[in-house]
Amino acid sequence: MIMEKQVMMKKNDMILIGIVLILSLIALGTIKWFQSQNDAAQQVLIKHDGVVIQAYPFTEKTNETFLYEENGEMNRIVIKEGIVSMSEANCRDQICVKTQAISQNGGIIVCLPHKVTVEIFSADTVEDGLDSIAD
């Protein structure tokens, strides 16, 4: 029988797991801190390949639906009641549709196959040069 009763994990394994958990918490803390750095007006930015294709001001009252359709790719984004979500898409993995809706600064929904991202952005947010905003 293969599953012999033996010590499967050693002490260093636990240390490793501990390190991973700590890193995860640090990452989480950092992200939460960035998210709390917003007081300025928030916007929902819809980007394709890093270029903003649509922006909406984001408040509790915002009520918009945006349809991205190009080259056979489709994504539908809905902003309603203070929440942003991807209601529909024709990508194969549907991960973007299944992603939890976002409502906070820094939140992001990603459709990798279509290179579409939906994010909540506030003028105060610290972002680095990977983004580019089209005028």
Place this chain on the structure above:
Amino acid sequence: MSENPKRKNANSKTRMLVFISVLVAQGMILSFIESMLPIPFIAPGAKLGLANIITLSAIYLLTFKQATAVVLLRVILTATTFGSLSSFLYSFSGGVLSLLVMAAILKVFKGEISLIGVSIAGSVAHNLGQLFVAAIIIHNVLILTYLPILLIVAIPTGIFVGIVAKILIKYLERVNINR
């Protein structure tokens, strides 16, 4: 055994070739099966990483160069048969990073860490590699907000992969496949 050395050498080279090929094929099948599994969704890029079972076994049983060949071949062949350019980039970054990390940890901590731990590190590296490539491809750093959850998810998947790899290695060593 009275084999002449030249023949013995050719014989074991062939065995090695076959062994590596089988591993590559296994890796491809695992990638394929993984893409078919209806995974309860957690985050973009969260995968079981089943191919790491093969990578880990290769690192443990073979030389680093041979293990690298297994990973690269698997990544390239998987992408060309049922992948796309972007899936190639993700597998490549995840696969190579986990290969490097697992090989390094195994070498440095040999004996002091079990395969499970190595595998957890490999899962973490795999997820990190994929996340960074995704950030570059979509031109957006914010995807890194998924980092905490991916790190946490890497632990159970790493443990699972490690257990399976351990069993696989045990069988392979028993069969004396490459010695």
